[in-house]
Amino acid sequence: xxxxxxxxxxxxxxxxxxxxxxxxxxxxxxxxxxxxxxxxxxxxxxxxxxxxxxxxxxxxxxxxxxxxxxxxxxxxxxxxxxxxxxxxxxxxxxxxxxxxxxxxxxxxxxxxxxxxxxxxxxxxxxxxxxxxxxxxxxxxxxxxxxxxxxxxxxxxxxxxxxxxxxxxxxxxxxxxxxxxxxxxxxxxxxxxxxxxxxxxxxxxxxxxxxxxxxxxxxxxxxxxxxxxxxxxxxxxxxxxxxxxxxxxxxxxxxxxxxxxxxxxxxxxxxxxxxxxxxxxxxxxxxxxxx
Amino acid sequence: xxxxxxxxxxxxxxxxxxxxxxxxxxxxxxxxxxxxxxxxxxxxxxxxxxxxxxxxxxxxxxxxxxxxxxxxxxxxxxxxxxxxxxxxxxxxxxxxxxxxxxxxxxxxxxxxxxxxxxxxxxxxxxxxxxxxxxxxxxxxxxxxxxxxxxxxxxxxxxxxxxxxxxxxxxxxxxxxxxxxxxxxxxxxxxxxxxxxxxxxxxxxxxxxxxxxxxxxxxxxxxxxxxxxxxxxxxxxxxxxxxxxxxxxxxxxxxxxxxxxxxxxxxxxxxxxxxxxxxxxxxxxxxxxxxxxxxxxxxxxxxxxxxxxxxxxxxxxxxxxxxxxxxxxxxxxxxxxxxxxxxxxxxxxxxxxxxxxxxxxxxxxxxxxxxxxxxxxxxxxxxxxxxxxxx
Numbered sequence: 001x002x003x004x005x006x007x008x009x010x011x012x013x014x015x016x017x018x019x020x021x022x023x024x025x026x027x028x029x030x031x032x033x034x035x036x037x038x039x040x041x042x043x044x045x046x047x048x049x050x051x052x053x054x055x056x057x058x059x060x061x062x063x064x065x066x067x068x069x070x071x072x073x074x075x076x077x078x079x080x081x082x083x084x085x086x087x088x089x090x091x092x093x094x095x096x097x098x099x100x101x102x103x104x105x106x107x108x109x110x111x112x113x114x115x116x117x118x119x120x121x122x123x124x125x126x127x128x129x130x131x132x133x134x135x136x137x138x139x140x141x142x143x144x145x146x147x148x149x150x151x152x153x154x155x156x157x158x159x160x161x162x163x164x165x166x167x168x169x170x171x172x173x174x175x176x177x178x179x180x181x182x183x184x185x186x187x188x189x190x191x192x193x194x195x196x197x198x199x200x201x202x203x204x205x206x207x208x209x210x211x212x213x214x215x216x217x218x219x220x221x222x223x224x225x226x227x228x229x230x231x232x233x234x235x236x237x238x239x240x241x242x243x244x245x246x247x248x249x250x251x252x253x254x255x256x257x258x259x260x261x262x263x264x265x266x267x268x269x270x271x272x273x274x275x276x277x278x279x280x281x282x283x284x285x286x287x288x289x290x
Numbered sequence: 291x292x293x294x295x296x297x298x299x300x301x302x303x304x305x306x307x308x309x310x311x312x313x314x315x316x317x318x319x320x321x322x323x324x325x326x327x328x329x330x331x332x333x334x335x336x337x338x339x340x341x342x343x344x345x346x347x348x349x350x351x352x353x354x355x356x357x358x359x360x361x362x363x364x365x366x367x368x369x370x371x372x373x374x375x376x377x378x379x380x381x382x383x384x385x386x387x388x389x390x391x392x393x394x395x396x397x398x399x400x401x402x403x404x405x406x407x408x409x410x411x412x413x414x415x416x417x418x419x420x421x422x423x424x425x426x427x428x429x430x431x432x433x434x435x436x437x438x439x440x441x442x443x444x445x446x447x448x449x450x451x452x453x454x455x456x457x458x459x460x461x462x463x464x465x466x467x468x469x470x471x472x473x474x475x476x477x478x479x480x481x482x483x484x485x486x487x488x489x490x491x492x493x494x495x496x497x498x499x500x501x502x503x504x505x506x507x508x509x510x511x512x513x514x515x516x517x518x519x520x521x522x523x524x525x526x527x528x529x530x531x532x533x534x535x536x537x538x539x540x541x542x543x544x545x546x547x548x549x550x551x552x553x554x555x556x557x558x559x560x561x562x563x564x565x566x567x568x569x570x571x572x573x574x575x576x577x578x579x580x581x582x583x584x585x586x587x588x589x590x591x592x593x594x595x596x597x598x599x600x601x602x603x604x605x606x607x608x609x610x611x612x613x614x615x616x617x618x619x620x621x622x623x624x625x626x627x628x629x630x631x632x633x634x635x636x637x638x639x640x641x642x643x644x645x646x647x648x649x650x651x652x653x654x655x656x657x658x659x660x661x662x663x664x665x666x667x668x669x670x671x672x673x674x675x676x677x678x679x680x
Contacts, residue, residue, distance in 0.1 A: 099511045102511065103479065106404075107441065107442070139610075154561075155557065157558045159641060160558060182484075211406075237564045238545070246560075248510070249406070250560070255428075276565050277561035277665060
């Protein structure tokens with residue numbers, strides 16, 4: 001078991017024939033992901049990476065039975081691609097593209113929600129179920145199979161956390177990079193109950209950062225709904241106010257969204273909060289009694 | 291990206307958001323000419339910098355004659371203004387905005403931001419005009435009226451009425467206020483703004499609503515479709531090192547400590563700052579060299595970090611995923627040939643091909659480069675090196 005995706009998940013790629021789309025699709029195929037085709041308007045009928053290319057998502061879904069789309073189209077066209085996926089009946093869109101305008105994503109997410117399509121990202125590393133299915137740009141070999149679910153706003157910090165967990169002799173069930181933009185798809189609050197319900201997952205790591213209130217909402221939710229141990233790290237304890245720290249959403253504005261307030265809320269909810277990012281793996285092992 | 295008050299007011303005018311008449315000036319005589327054209331007997335001369343709190347800091351002054359306008363403008367232009375938002379170093383005033391004096395009957399606050407909880411733009415109003423909105427939010431949050439506006443329906447009458455009744459406006463004031471708010475919503479959406487603040491919004495003796503101040507910020511990701519706004523960027527308002535970093539696709543923020551950091555990925559970069567603090571040191575910067583770190587970006591990273599004279603050691607923390615660590619190790623070696631790195635560099639490379647990378651650094655045997663085994667070891671060594679204890 002796992003959450004969201006597994007070895008049977010059929011995936012198409014929007015922006016399949018572009019440079020990024022091609023490189024990462026190859027990597028996903030090598031990992032074992034069932035990439036069943038791709039969409040590039042105007043290139044329908046061609047074959048790319050031994051897979052069919054379609055002009056529209058609708059055609060791709062009808063021909064391949066894909067339920068998930070991995071999106072690599074450039075920022076100016078990302079929202080359009082997301083809405084096309086939703087319209088075509090895709091169940092989950094994993095949006096890797098960085099730099100999509102916030103206003104566009106606001107509309108795209110509203111439409112996706114209306115159509116019942118889940119989204120992950122944008123500006124994220126994607127989702128991986130260890131040793132089964134990788135949909136995104138993360139280095140697959142770091143994720144060994146195991147009992148730990150992972151939810152993170154940051155890419156490289158996800159790799160760091162997984163690496164630490166594996167070094168403790170544990171491993172990852174599914175890891176979801178939710179992205180650090182102001183508007184994102186699935187977040188802690190939607191993913192936590194999925195991990196809670198997944199029998200393979202025994203503990204959950206959540207990695208947050210400054211900006212916004214998602215971690216605070218998660219704390220409230222954990223207190224009332226999650227029985228599995230949750231281990232959290234919040235990046236940006238030393239970040240200055242009013243400065244954007246790389247991610248578009250990582251900014252303390254009006255004194256709100258500090259790491260300190262998030263850590264306090266999580267601690268109050270019974271979460272194991274680590275102050276040092278080097279202690280994530282150790283704390284997971286401790287929580288699982290290893 | 292942020293713009294100046296005078297630029298925000300230009301945009302407001304274009305959209306029918308009422309503002310007092312005024313003009314920008316770069317010299318005293320220019321300011322006098324602007325005042326003359328405006329006419330009247332009372333003007334306000336306002337320093338144009340990207341920071342709030344200008345009034346209290348002496349950057350906004352009343353003038354009752356043309357000569358006074360010129361004198362004040364000459365005093366303001368060239369001075370360094372320190373407000374609670376500029377930091378102790380302050381900001382140099384390059385230009386002033388000369389505006390006709392307004393007949394202020396009452397001051398309000400009106401602002402818009404993206405509300406990340408509802409994922410919609412939210413309009414906020416308060417009767418506590420002229421006060422810092424953060425202060426109002428902390429002391430008396432009930433005095434801030436908020437309405438989230440679903441962009442699929444746009445600004446409706448009920449949004450406006452909720453704000454107007456919340457402010458306790460009189461019947462005859464409702465219509466002009468709602469018209470004002472609706473125009474403001476249109477500006478926010480059309481221009482891909484991420485922040486608008488009007489503080490104060492005033493009601494004049496004749497019952498008109500006017501934006502006496504105007505602050506606007508924009509979504510950087512959307513600037514490509516607003517060349518008119520991109521042109522309003524004022525580089526003198528930004529940190530030159532941050533501008534330089536951005537040219538190379540790097541993200542840099544200067545901090546007060548003495549341990550420089552070079553990291554791939556924004557989250558890990560913040561986490562690296564945190565662990566330096568955790569180990570008893572102080573980070574000198576945030577630096578994300580991006581997913582595709584290569585010899586050029588690493589060399590540029592060293593240059594940026596070493597511009598800060600406080601830096602006593604550098605912690606390079608790279609988790610190689612798609613980017614192989616051996617390539618980065620070679621990049622670091624090449625970078626040290628290009629840039630004179632005169633402080634200890636603690637290098638932690640983990641992930642793809644980490645062992646090959648460790649060998650490359652070991653064999654190179656460069657005095658200033660100290661390998662670290664993991665995140666914690668690297669942070670400890672970097673902090674010790676900055677204290678001269680390594």
